Amino acid sequence: MDKLNIGISIGDINGIGLEVILKTFCDERLLNLCTPVLFGSSKVVSYHKNIINGELEFQSIRPGDTPEPGKFNVVNCWMDNVNITLGKATELSGQYAGISLEQAVKSLQNGTVDALVTAPINKEAMKLAQFPFPGHTEYLARELGRGQEHLMLMVNEGLRIGLATNHLPLKEVAHAIDKNLIKRKLEVFHEALRIDFGIERPTIAVLGLNPHASDGGVLGDEEEQFIRPAIVELKKKGVLAMGPFPADGFFGSGQHTKFDGILAMYHDQGLVPFKALSFGNGVNFTAGLTHVRTSPDHGTAYDLAGRNEADPSSFRSALYLALDVARSRKQYIELHANALGQRQKPADVEGEDEVLTED
Numbered sequence: 001m002d003k004l005n006i007g008i009s010i011g012d013i014n015g016i017g018l019e020v021i022l023k024t025f026c027d028e029r030l031l032n033l034c035t036p037v038l039f040g041s042s043k044v045v046s047y048h049k050n051i052i053n054g055e056l057e058f059q060s061i062r063p064g065d066t067p068e069p070g071k072f073n074v075v076n077c078w079m080d081n082v083n084i085t086l087g088k089a090t091e092l093s094g095q096y097a098g099i100s101l102e103q104a105v106k107s108l109q110n111g112t113v114d115a116l117v118t119a120p121i122n123k124e125a126m127k128l129a130q131f132p133f134p135g136h137t138e139y140l141a142r143e144l145g146r147g148q149e150h151l152m153l154m155v156n157e158g159l160r161i162g163l164a165t166n167h168l169p170l171k172e173v174a175h176a177i178d179k180n181l182i183k184r185k186l187e188v189f190h191e192a193l194r195i196d197f198g199i200e201r202p203t204i205a206v207l208g209l210n211p212h213a214s215d216g217g218v219l220g221d222e223e224e225q226f227i228r229p230a231i232v233e234l235k236k237k238g239v240l241a242m243g244p245f246p247a248d249g250f251f252g253s254g255q256h257t258k259f260d261g262i263l264a265m266y267h268d269q270g271l272v273p274f275k276a277l278s279f280g281n282g283v284n285f286t287a288g289l290t291h292v293r294t295s296p297d298h299g300t301a302y303d304l305a306g307r308n309e310a311d312p313s314s315f316r317s318a319l320y321l322a323l324d325v326a327r328s329r330k331q332y333i334e335l336h337a338n339a340l341g342q343r344q345k346p347a348d349v350e351g352e353d354e355v356l357t358e359d
């Protein structure tokens with residue numbers, strides 16, 4: 001497979017995003033694996049390069065230019081001198097994060113880049129800049145959705161935790177859970193495990209919403225009303241979904257190691273165990289989009305901004321996962337195109353197709 005162009009959105013310029021990006025590509029071996037294309041500005045890159053004292057050379061290009069293979073390409077999405085206020089959420093940092101993300105998405109859509117790795121944005125800064133989405137996931141679901149459901153999926157090797165609801169205040173979660181939502185999330189989860197992760201018959205554990213998965217109806221009824229019926233319907237369609245499992249003991253007892261995927265009902269139910277088990281190596285992947293998008297499992301870490309102490313491992317894992325998933329998708333498409341080809345009647349066979357009748 002040819003070397004892929006990996007688009008990278010700059011994230012919040014006041015946080016640690018650029019630090020982990022630049023630290024990652026200071027290892028020049030990565031330039032043999034892919035061609036990075038960062039959407040931002042060479043001035044901002046130079047500022048952060050001074051913080052890490054890095055050796056990395058970069059190639060400045062304009063929007064629309066072809067990225068140069070083997071180089072760290074920086075697309076100048078703006079030419080202004082930007083006021084960088086390390087460690088602070090500002091309207092400006094939100095605005096530039098938004099510009100970079102929009103430009104990166106355009107380049108995915110027009111094929112200049114093959115996959116996207118997003119550096120962390122700060123939700124407060126994005127709100128100051130009037131960005132009308134709580135996170136990347138919701139924005140990308142609108143821009144790159146396929147008219148079906150998407151899934152926020154946290155990945156660290158064999159541990160894959162998807163969320164039924166994303167960035168939703170806790171008091172709204174129970175109202176959002178219904179049978180159709182769980183079914184749609186399980187379908188997109190199943191498809192991603194097969195196509196993006198290459199698991200032929202994936203198993204998915206579904207967590208309950210209530211304490212002890214409602215303890216037989218003593219502590220709520222969403223499990224019996226919505227979650228179990230969704231699991232039963234999906235099983236009939238061949239999806240190996242199981243549950244609902246009480247969430248509290250699920251990870252402590254090691255049950256999470258027995259499934260290819262775990263569907264949690266809300267953000268912290270899934271992300272607390274995920275980050276406790278994976279912080280530093282975990283990756284946030286958005287399943288169900290037209291294009292591959294990953295991100296590190298950490299945020300803007302304002303407390304570390306400018307200190308040259310941020311660990312780039314999670315960003316590097318996000319890059320590797322983007323490459324792996326893009327290859328897995330391509331392989332799946334090729335394999336199935338071949339299978340279709342093989343099933344087609346060879347041109348030199350004469351006669352009508354046999355008509356099969358139902359008994």
Ligand SMILES: NC(=O)c1ccc[n+]([C@@H]2O[C@H](COP(=O)([O-])OP(=O)(O)OC[C@H]3O[C@@H](n4cnc5c(N)ncnc54)[C@H](O)[C@@H]3O)[C@@H](O)[C@H]2O)c1
Pocket residue numbers: 016020118119120121122123124136284295296297298299300301302303304309310311312
């Ligand atoms: N992908 C994303 O865009 C993304 C992901 C998570 C959080 N966020 C956003 O980031 C902002 C800050 O979030 P937060 O404070 O809850 O989480 P955070 O991940 O930024 O920080 C949590 C803790 O982890 C430490 N940490 C984070 N990344 C690190 C790294 N690479 N190396 C060493 N230590 C690291 C920080 O110093 C802090 O102590 C919020 O606005 C949040 O919504 C964005």
Ligand SMILES: N[C@H](C(=O)O)[C@H](O)COP(=O)(O)O
Pocket residue numbers: 134135136137138271284295296297298
């Ligand atoms: N829920 C994510 C996390 O805690 O890692 C984070 O908020 C980023 O989400 P987006 O990828 O939607 O921005």
